Amino acid sequence: MNAALPHPLSPEAAPRPVPPAMLAALRQRFGARLSTAVAVREQHGRGESFYAALPPEAVVYCESTEEVAAAVALAGAHAVPVIPFGVGSSLEGHLLAVQGGLSLDLGRMNRVVQVHAEDLTATVQAGVTREQLNREIRDLGLFFPIDPGADASLGGMAATRASGTNAVRYGTMRENVLGLEVVTAGGEVVRTGTRARKSSAGYDLTRLFVGSEGTLGVMTEITLKLYPLPEAVSAATCHFPSIAAAVQTTIAIIQMGVPIARCELLDAHAIRAVNRHSKLSLREAPMLLMEFHGSPAGVREQAQTVQAIAREQGGEDFDWASTPEARSRLWTARHQAYFAALQTRPGCRCQATDTCVPISRLAQSIDESIAEAEASGIPYWIVGHVGDGNFHLSYLFDPDDAAEVAAVERLNLQMVQRALRLEGTCSGEHGIGLHKMGYLQEEAGPGAIEMMRGIKRALDPLNIMNPGKIFAL
Amino acid sequence: MNAALPHPLSPEAAPRPVPPAMLAALRQRFGARLSTAVAVREQHGRGESFYAALPPEAVVYCESTEEVAAAVALAGAHAVPVIPFGVGSSLEGHLLAVQGGLSLDLGRMNRVVQVHAEDLTATVQAGVTREQLNREIRDLGLFFPIDPGADASLGGMAATRASGTNAVRYGTMRENVLGLEVVTAGGEVVRTGTRARKSSAGYDLTRLFVGSEGTLGVMTEITLKLYPLPEAVSAATCHFPSIAAAVQTTIAIIQMGVPIARCELLDAHAIRAVNRHSKLSLREAPMLLMEFHGSPAGVREQAQTVQAIAREQGGEDFDWASTPEARSRLWTARHQAYFAALQTRPGCRCQATDTCVPISRLAQSIDESIAEAEASGIPYWIVGHVGDGNFHLSYLFDPDDAAEVAAVERLNLQMVQRALRLEGTCSGEHGIGLHKMGYLQEEAGPGAIEMMRGIKRALDPLNIMNPGKIFAL
Numbered sequence: 001m002n003a004a005l006p007h008p009l010s011p012e013a014a015p016r017p018v019p020p021a022m023l024a025a026l027r028q029r030f031g032a033r034l035s036t037a038v039a040v041r042e043q044h045g046r047g048e049s050f051y052a053a054l055p056p057e058a059v060v061y062c063e064s065t066e067e068v069a070a071a072v073a074l075a076g077a078h079a080v081p082v083i084p085f086g087v088g089s090s091l092e093g094h095l096l097a098v099q100g101g102l103s104l105d106l107g108r109m110n111r112v113v114q115v116h117a118e119d120l121t122a123t124v125q126a127g128v129t130r131e132q133l134n135r136e137i138r139d140l141g142l143f144f145p146i147d148p149g150a151d152a153s154l155g156g157m158a159a160t161r162a163s164g165t166n167a168v169r170y171g172t173m174r175e176n177v178l179g180l181e182v183v184t185a186g187g188e189v190v191r192t193g194t195r196a197r198k199s200s201a202g203y204d205l206t207r208l209f210v211g212s213e214g215t216l217g218v219m220t221e222i223t224l225k226l227y228p229l230p231e232a233v234s235a236a237t238c239h240f241p242s243i244a245a246a247v248q249t250t251i252a253i254i255q256m257g258v259p260i261a262r263c264e265l266l267d268a269h270a271i272r273a274v275n276r277h278s279k280l281s282l283r284e285a286p287m288l289l290m291e292f293h294g295s296p297a298g299v300r301e302q303a304q305t306v307q308a309i310a311r312e313q314g315g316e317d318f319d320w321a322s323t324p325e326a327r328s329r330l331w332t333a334r335h336q337a338y339f340a341a342l343q344t345r346p347g348c349r350c351q352a353t354d355t356c357v358p359i360s361r362l363a364q365s366i367d368e369s370i371a372e373a374e375a376s377g378i379p380y381w382i383v384g385h386v387g388d389g390n391f392h393l394s395y396l397f398d399p400d401d402a403a404e405v406a407a408v409e410r411l412n413l414q415m416v417q418r419a420l421r422l423e424g425t426c427s428g429e430h431g432i433g434l435h436k437m438g439y440l441q442e443e444a445g446p447g448a449i450e451m452m453r454g455i456k457r458a459l460d461p462l463n464i465m466n467p468g469k470i471f472a473l
Numbered sequence: 474m475n476a477a478l479p480h481p482l483s484p485e486a487a488p489r490p491v492p493p494a495m496l497a498a499l500r501q502r503f504g505a506r507l508s509t510a511v512a513v514r515e516q517h518g519r520g521e522s523f524y525a526a527l528p529p530e531a532v533v534y535c536e537s538t539e540e541v542a543a544a545v546a547l548a549g550a551h552a553v554p555v556i557p558f559g560v561g562s563s564l565e566g567h568l569l570a571v572q573g574g575l576s577l578d579l580g581r582m583n584r585v586v587q588v589h590a591e592d593l594t595a596t597v598q599a600g601v602t603r604e605q606l607n608r609e610i611r612d613l614g615l616f617f618p619i620d621p622g623a624d625a626s627l628g629g630m631a632a633t634r635a636s637g638t639n640a641v642r643y644g645t646m647r648e649n650v651l652g653l654e655v656v657t658a659g660g661e662v663v664r665t666g667t668r669a670r671k672s673s674a675g676y677d678l679t680r681l682f683v684g685s686e687g688t689l690g691v692m693t694e695i696t697l698k699l700y701p702l703p704e705a706v707s708a709a710t711c712h713f714p715s716i717a718a719a720v721q722t723t724i725a726i727i728q729m730g731v732p733i734a735r736c737e738l739l740d741a742h743a744i745r746a747v748n749r750h751s752k753l754s755l756r757e758a759p760m761l762l763m764e765f766h767g768s769p770a771g772v773r774e775q776a777q778t779v780q781a782i783a784r785e786q787g788g789e790d791f792d793w794a795s796t797p798e799a800r801s802r803l804w805t806a807r808h809q810a811y812f813a814a815l816q817t818r819p820g821c822r823c824q825a826t827d828t829c830v831p832i833s834r835l836a837q838s839i840d841e842s843i844a845e846a847e848a849s850g851i852p853y854w855i856v857g858h859v860g861d862g863n864f865h866l867s868y869l870f871d872p873d874d875a876a877e878v879a880a881v882e883r884l885n886l887q888m889v890q891r892a893l894r895l896e897g898t899c900s901g902e903h904g905i906g907l908h909k910m911g912y913l914q915e916e917a918g919p920g921a922i923e924m925m926r927g928i929k930r931a932l933d934p935l936n937i938m939n940p941g942k943i944f945a946l
Contacts, residue, residue, distance in 0.1 A: 118728060119831035161673040172671050174680070175648055190920035196829040197861050198645050199898035200634040200684055202905055202913050202943055203925045207647070207680035211673055228730035255591060257701035259732075298771055356669040358592035388670050425672035432675055440675050447663035452676045454931035459924060470675055 015100035018057045022078045026060060026102075029070060033061040044083075044103040047090040048150070048338075049435065050349035050399065056083060056097035061105045065181060065189055065220040068104060072218060072464075073187030075102055079462045084214045086127060086153030090160060091352060092433025094213055098468040104218060106155055112136050113221060121178060121195050123223045126155025133224075142226045145170035145261075148429065149335045155219050160431035161211030165334070168254075168387030169261040169293065170227065172429065177210050181221035185460035195223060208455070213431050214466035216459045230293035234303060235262075235327045236318035238310050243267055243286045243370065243382070245313040247363045250288065250386040252309045254359050258302055262291035263387035270337050270381040277340030278333035288315075288386075289334055291327075334383070341381045341396060348379075348396040351408050355419035356390035356428030365422055369393050369415050376407055390428030416442065432470045440471065488573035491530045495551045499533060499575075502543060506534040517556075517576040520563040521623070521811075522908065523822040523872065527569035529556060529576040536581050538654060538662055538693040545691060545937075546660030548575055552935050557687045559600060559626030563633060564825060565906025567686055571941040577691060579628055585609050586694060594651060594668050596696045599628025606697075615699045618643035618734075621902065622808045628692050633904035634684030638807070641727075641860030642734040642766065643700065645902065650683050654694035658933035668696060681928070686904050687939035689932045703766035707776060708735075708800045709791035711783050716740055716759045716843065716855070718786040720836045723761065723859040725782045727832050731775055735764035736860035743810050743854040750813030751806035761788075761859075762807055764800075807856070814854045814869060821852075821869040824881050828892035829863035829901030838895055842866050842888050849880055863901030889915065905943045913944065 026034045035041070036058045045055035062068045075082045081101025088095060097103065109125035112133060116122070117140045124133055131151045133144050148157060148164035156162075158180070163172035170176065179193025192205040209216055240246040246265055253260055266274070268284045275282055290306065292299045307318055321327040333340075342350055357365045366382070373380045373393060384391025393415065395408045416426040416439045426432075426439035441449060449471050456463070456473060463473055499507045508514070509531045518528035535541045548555045554574025561568060570576065582598035585606060589595070590613045597606055604624045606617050621630060621637035629635075631653070636645035643649065652666025665678040682689055713719040719738055726733055739747070741757045748755055763779065765772040780791055794800040806813075815823055830838045839855070846853045846866060857864025866888065868881045889899040889912045899905075899912035914922060922944050929936070929946060936946055 116831060116833065118724070118833035120728070121831065161671075161677070163671055163673075167671060171648070174671070174677065175644070184920065184924070188920050190924065191918065192921055194893075194898045194916070195831045195896040196863075196892075196898045196901065197832075198634075198636055198640060198647070198829060198863065198901055200636075200827075200900040200902050200904040201898045201909070201916055202684070202921075203928060204634070204647065204677075204680045204684050205921055205924055207677045208928075211675070211677050228728070230730075251591070255593070255701070257703075295774055297774060301768055301770060354673075356671055358589060358594065358668045359670075360589065360591035390669075390671065419669075420667075423668040425667045425669045425674045427673040428669065428671055429673050431673045436674075443667070443674055445664065447657065447661050448665055448675075448678055451657070451663065451678055451932060455676060455681075455928055458927035458931040 016080055017100060018080050018102060019078055022074055022080060023058060025074055026058065026071065030060050035059045043088065044085050044105065045095060045097050047088050047093065047095040049091050049093045049433070050351050051093045051096055051434070054096035054098055056103040057100050059103045059105055061108055063108045065183065068183045068218050068220050069187050069189055071102065071104055072183050072185065075464050076185060076187055076462060079464060081464050081467050083466050084155065084159070084218045086156030087129060087151065089150035089152045090156060090433060091430045092435040094160070094431060094433040094469060096434055098434065106153065109220065115140065116195065117142060119195060120226045121223060122226055123221055124154050125221055126219050127153050129153050130157065137226060141229050143229050144224055144226055146173055146176055149338070154222050154224065158210050158219055158222055159213050161429070163385065163388070163429040165262045165264055165385060167385060168263055169259055173210055174207060176225045177206055177222055178225060179223040180206055180209055180219050182209055182217040182219050184217045185462065185465050193223065211431070213433065213469055215456060215469055216465055232296040232299040233291065233293055233327070234299050235289070235291045235321040235330060236303065237282065237330070238288050238290065238315045238318050239283050240286045240288070241314045243366060244363055245315065246286045246288050247366055247386060249310045249313045249315060251359050251362060253306055254387055256305065258305055260290060260302060260306065260387060261293040262289070264289040264334060265382065265384040265386040265391060266337070267382040270341065270383050273340040273344050273381060274333045274337050277336055277343060280333055289330060337383050341394060345379055345396040347398065349399045350394050350396055351412060352392045352394040352430070353412050353415050354392055354427045354430040355415055355424055356388060357419050357422045357424030359389045361422035361424065362386060362389050365419060366391060368418060372411055372414060376411055378404060378407060388428065389424065434469060437471060489553055490573060491553050491575060492551050495547055495553060496531060498547055499531065499544065503533050508532045516561065517558050517578065518568060518570050520561050520566065520568040522564050522566045522906070523824055524566045524569055524907070527571055529570035530573050532576045532578055534578045534581055538656065541577060541656045541691050541693050542660050542662055544575065544577055545656050545658065548937050549658060549660055549935060552937060554937050554940050556939050557628065557632070557691045559629030560602060560624065562623035562625045563629060563906065564903045565908040567633070567904060567906040567942060569907055571907065579626065582693065588613065589668065590615060592668060593699045594696055595699055596694055597627055598694055599692050600626050602626050603630065610699060614702050616702050617697055617699055619646055619649055622811070627695050627697065631683050631692055631695055632686050634902070636858065636861070636902040638735045638737055638858060640858060641736055642732055646683055647680060649698045650679055650695055651698060652696040653679055653682055653692050655682055655690040655692050657690045658935065658938050666696065684904070686906065686942055688929060688942055689938060705769040705772040706764065706766055706800070707772050708764045708794040708803060709776065710755065710803070711761050711763065711788045711791050712756050713759045713761070714787045716839060717836055718788065719759045719761050720839055720859060722783045722786045722788060724832050724835060726779055727860055729778065731778055733763060733775060733779065733860060734766040735762070737762040737807060738855065738857040738859040738864060739810070740855040743814065743856050746813035746817050746854060747806045747810050750809055750816060753806055762803060810856050814867060818852055818869040820871065822872045823867050823869055824885060825865045825867040825903070826885050826888050827865055827900045827903040828888055828897055829861060830892050830895045830897030832862045834895035834897065835859060835862050838891060839864060841891060845884055845887060849884055851877060851880060861901065862897065907942060910944060
């Protein structure tokens with residue numbers, strides 16, 4: 001907790017207190033599943049962002065869609081904010097109760113409602129995490145590929161339009177949510193989409209809710225696309241003489257249409273942290289961590305093509321992770337890079353940038369960002385879903401050093417402005433939350449923001465759904 | 474033209490005449506590119522649906538985004554409807570001027586604005602057709618896969634969320650539009666999305682406009698994903714003892730995750746029409762028309778897998794279309810099935826159903842639909858993008874026979890209701906337009922329709938953008 005990180009509060013940000021009558025009604029309905037304990041509220045008012053917590057006034061643990069609807073209806077009757085909560089892994093301040101109100105914890109709504117193996121679909125409650133889903137469907141020979149690193153809830157992943165390491169082949173939550181059950185701001189239960197793979201039936205409400213960060217309603221059930229577990233999976237690391245060489249390799253892979261499943265960049269700083277944290281001995285030089293999915297022959301063919309491309313850029317021979325255990329160790333290490341990096345500078349916070357650019361602009365985008373980071377003297381590390389043009393240059397800064405805080409904000413803004421000049425976006429996968437509201441204004445422009453505002457007002461006229469996020473009303 | 478086909482007009486359907494002052498202003502701005510000629514108006518008020526034309530009062534041929542914005546602003550000032558027009562290939566009455574107004578013909582906005590081969594993206598004006606785009610990018614080794622049959626404009630395809638034969642592998646317009654330039658109902662020019670492959674930056678306005686059928690604004694530029702031309706392409710036909718056997722083969726292909734590029738079903742009626750129209754000699758028995766994309770080895774492997782699956786269902790050996798010419802002849806014949814079928818019953822009209830269901834329900838969906846069609850005695854034919862669970866059972870009916878017209882409507886409704894019971898959708902790719910407004914009500918339910926209405930009112934408060942389509946306001 002510190003005061004050095006201001007919350008970019010929007011003009012309408014005056015807190016809207018939970019009136020005693022509402023609290024009493026919640027207590028009557030939810031009993032011990034209503035909590036106003038400080039620790040619980042703090043936990044629900046922060047996420048993994050670098051902001052100090054802004055706790056909600058109360059937390060309700062919902063166990064069914066009906067309970068969510070009842071809580072939202074009550075909040076609506078008192079014009080009190082409602083903030084849906086999954087596992088709390090969001091990164092941009094999505095969960096901060098900037099206007100007070102109620103946190104709806106959906107973690108107990110963790111039932112896989114239906115799996116239709118023959119249709120490659122599953123319907124889950126919003127609190128199911130991606131690892132839980134994958135455990136429950138593995139014996140059916142199926143998997144759900146979207147993997148943002150954290151074992152996030154699928155509701156949270158839908159809310160931020162998450163993607164991660166597998167998106168280069170399988171798409172993001174945008175492409176993999178078929179339908180939703182949502183509780184509207186009016187407390188109504190509405191279904192969007194069907195289990196059909198495609199549809200031209202009316203406005204795409206599903207895709208409107210995906211990425212809406214809890215500002216339009218609460219997603220309670222999510223129908224997802226599943227995939228057959230690939231017959232063959234191979235992972236390999238490949239080291240390069242420079243980040244530029246690794247990036248050029250990635251660009252060529254994508255341009256040739258190789259259906260690579262994962263293509264992750266780690267810089268030397270990230271590898272150093274990962275080695276220390278996960279007791280690995282990877283060479284501390286720019287590296288691509290790749291995975292290939294397909295038939296045994298198909299995987300071999302992909303790997304040969306990629307190896308040839310890598311060699312042209314001075315890449316070393318592949319180091320294969322041939323067993324599932326070796327593969328899992330590598331990916332676990334990759335996913336723990338965030339926590340590993342935090343440990344390299346005690347007391348620091350991490351600000352992860354999240355720009356995404358067209359693949360041909362990636363080299364310029366990374367090069368210039370590194371030059372600025374080096375010039376700043378602030379420790380940083382890079383990992384990237386480079387196959388998508390998305391990378392995270394993360395600063396490890398001292399939250400009590402006002403100059404450093406300001407420098408990091410300035411550096412992030414420069415990166416965003418560069419990404420926009422390169423026809424990219426300020427956020428590849430983390431969302432806008434509180435932190436990127438200003439960036440979104442630059443990216444979308446006043447006309448598009450006005451459309452978003454219009455939609456928000458239409459679906460949430462009292463502005464109770466996670467107010468003060470994405471844009472100011 | 475006939476009176477037997479009522480237009481399901483919505484309650485707010487009173488025509489809103491173009492006032493003389495507006496017409497004068499349009500004439501001043503557009504000169505000879507404003508037309509009120511009967512033939513021109515008729516052509517712009519119909520599309521390929523079975524409805525009699527409902528012509529707009531005037532047609533304006535726009536040549537730039539600025540002109541579209543000017544025309545829409547003028548229409549807004551007089552609260553007059555605006556209906557965007559591409560090539561007129563829509564099937565559900567999208568273009569009928571049910572409330573009068575102005576047709577904006579975007580056919581002359583046919584410039585490929587930018588191709589970024591290295592990023593696999595292109596930005597086109599809305600009037601560019603898919604074949605034009607593919608001609609212009611072929612020499613770069615690229616293609617745009619979405620192929621609804623007709624050489625539709627990309628604006629029209631985005632507006633109906635079109636898909637077609639390649640969607641089973643490459644997705645639909647939903648997955649392949651990265652960003653848009655739109656003219657809002659207020660006459661403002663707004664951009665949505667960027668050229669980045671993914672983004673979590675705010676509400677997904679792009680996907681909201683894709684499939685909105687001209688009711689939220691006019692799409693003037695579209696940024697699309699492109700794909701490298703596959704190294705190897707093979708097409709094959711395979712005949713089956715029954716439609717059920719062909720469908721079971723399809724289901725197994727999808728469930729095994731074979732990345733087949735096209736998987737089209739034709740029934741004996743469709744083949745008969747196609748043989749006659751395109752001078753082919755295909756066996757008049759249920760057939761799958763398939764295409765495989767990939768490396769030479771990959772294509773061989775896919776084909777072997779599929780051939781093994783087909784044999785288990787009694788499928789004959791593949792008949793390969795090995796040259797590009799032979800392939801092109803087959804696909805041209807497939808795309809002309811609609812016109813071929815129309816010729817088999819002189820004076821008839823065609824009502825194409827468009828349900829899409831989860832793949833495991835496809836056999837039941839087709840079987841029961843065929844039984845009903847046979848019982849009706851009305852000629853029909855079937856083609857289907859069966860890899861997606863989407864098929865078109867099309868009735869060839871006499872528009873002057875009221876009983877037949879009513880029977881076809883009843884049969885279509887039964888199909889839709891069955892698709893909804895099977896967790897599917899009333900429209901896989903044609904959209905709602907006028908014709909399916911009732912079906913959408915059944916599918917989406919009042920809560921979702923109310924959300925759509927709210928969005929429409931927010932973005933088009935005067936209800937000038939293609940009013941009276943998708944849902945009644």
